[in-house]
Amino acid sequence: MGEIGTLIRHFALLSLLAFGGGNTVLPEMHRQAVEVSGWLTEQQFADLFAIAQAAPGPNILIVTLIGWQVAGLAGALAATAAICTPACTLTYIAANLWHRFRDRPWRRILQRGLAPVTVGIVAAGAWVVAETVDRSLVALALTLATAAVSLWTRLNPLWVLVAGGVLGAAGWV
Amino acid sequence: MSHPPEAAALSRPVPSRAQLFLAFLGIAMSGFGGVLPWARRMLVERRGWLSGAEFTDVLGLCQFLPGPNIVNVSIAVGSRFHGLGGALAALSGLLGGPVALMCVAGALYARFGGHGAVRQIFAGVAAAAAGLIVAMAVKMAVPLVRERPLEAVPIALAGFVLVGLLRWPLVWVLPPLLAAGMAVAWWRRG
Numbered sequence: 045m046g047e048i049g050t051l052i053r054h055f056a057l058l059s060l061l062a063f064g065g066g067n068t069v070l071p072e073m074h075r076q077a078v079e080v081s082g083w084l085t086e087q088q089f090a091d092l093f094a095i096a097q098a099a100p101g102p103n104i105l106i107v108t109l110i111g112w113q114v115a116g117l118a119g120a121l122a123a124t125a126a127i128c129t130p131a132c133t134l135t136y137i138a139a140n141l142w143h144r145f146r147d148r149p150w151r152r153i154l155q156r157g158l159a160p161v162t163v164g165i166v167a168a169g170a171w172v173v174a175e176t177v178d179r180s181l182v183a184l185a186l187t188l189a190t191a192a193v194s195l196w197t198r199l200n201p202l203w204v205l206v207a208g209g210v211l212g213a214a215g216w217v
Numbered sequence: 218m219s220h221p222p223e224a225a226a227l228s229r230p231v232p233s234r235a236q237l238f239l240a241f242l243g244i245a246m247s248g249f250g251g252v253l254p255w256a257r258r259m260l261v262e263r264r265g266w267l268s269g270a271e272f273t274d275v276l277g278l279c280q281f282l283p284g285p286n287i288v289n290v291s292i293a294v295g296s297r298f299h300g301l302g303g304a305l306a307a308l309s310g311l312l313g314g315p316v317a318l319m320c321v322a323g324a325l326y327a328r329f330g331g332h333g334a335v336r337q338i339f340a341g342v343a344a345a346a347a348g349l350i351v352a353m354a355v356k357m358a359v360p361l362v363r364e365r366p367l368e369a370v371p372i373a374l375a376g377f378v379l380v381g382l383l384r385w386p387l388v389w390v391l392p393p394l395l396a397a398g399m400a401v402a403w404w405r406r407g
Binding site: 057058059060061062063066067068069070071072075079087088090091092093094095096097098099100101102103104105108109111112113117120121124127128130131132134135136138139140142149152153154155156157158159160161162163164165166167168169170171172173174176177178179182183184186187188189190191192193194195201204205207208209210211212213215216217 | 245246247252275277278279280281282283284285287288289292293296297301304308311312314315316318319320322323324326327330334336337338339340341342343344345346347348349350351352353354355356357358361368369370372373374375376377379380381382384386387388390391394395398399400401402403405406
């Protein structure tokens with residue numbers, strides 16, 4: 045029960061810090077789950093990240109997997125509810141106000157001030173994850189390949205994930 | 218942001234709660250490696266519930282609010298059509314399928330995750346999946362660096378260094394960084 049309480053407290057706070065989406069809080073999730081609480085090893089965190097990215101649905105659902113590792117089904121549901129509820133409540137209220145204030149200049153200032161912060165934090169998330177999973181040159185090449193495919197081609201990057209799984213099964217990563 | 222005249226808004230179909238649920242379920246289950254592109258496809262191109270400009274406007278709001286963007290989009294779109302009931306219908310459509318799937322995946326991983334072969338496969342998939350975030354960071358950074366380098370790059374860089382390299386807790390970094398971002402945006406307001 046104590047663990048579930050920690051899960052809820054932690055993810056509910058992250059919910060309100062996740063400006064710019066789930067990837068913003070990846071470094072913080074990693075810090076909490078691996079370094080502070082010791083819920084997961086580096087390897088487990090990287091694995092759960094891979095499942096959440098590869099599976100359909102919002103990538104934020106890595107919290108469901110972390111919750112499952114910590115406390116089974118109850119942990120999974122508690123973590124999911126905790127990451128969603130605070131932000132959803134806020135969005136529900138704000139969505140109604142947003143429409144009313146759409147032409148105000150301060151709204152534009154808020155957006156412009158927020159954007160660079162969001163970009164910096166997302167880049168930090170990319171760095172933390174890449175540093176965790178890229179333990180070999182092949183792994184690094186896979187990361188760069190997926191990035192290149194999603195930046196410069198119209199191919200579904202899922203194919204690179206499949207290729208990664210095949211190379212991994214062959215023991216090359 | 219421009220909005221279409223009322224007449225155009227009225228001529229667009231209004232989804233029921235059940236249709237909202239099913240549409241967001243469809244969005245979630247097709248969203249491999251990212252859901253937002255599928256949301257636009259479904260809501261604007263296939264169903265015609267929102268115009269392109271309305272979708273951009275809703276997404277703008279959702280990016281500015283904390284929380285996963287697509288989750289916020291489901292709340293904003295659902296509540297636009299049917300208030301609280303619509304928001305809950307869209308949200309449960311979006312999360313229901315994937316959460317069930319994650320629970321199965323989590324159980325399988327907890328049981329078989331330690332096996333060598335499974336471990337190796339994940340190492341490969343994880344390395345490839347990391348590229349998705351790298352690409353997203355690049356996509357987000359490019360327009361910002363192009364449009365207002367002097368204003369945005371120092372703040373973005375500070376966030377990257379403090380959180381990514383130095384691993385400072387986000388709760389310490391975000392408030393001062395946001396304050397700095399807002400101050401610069403205020404100072405440079407056109």
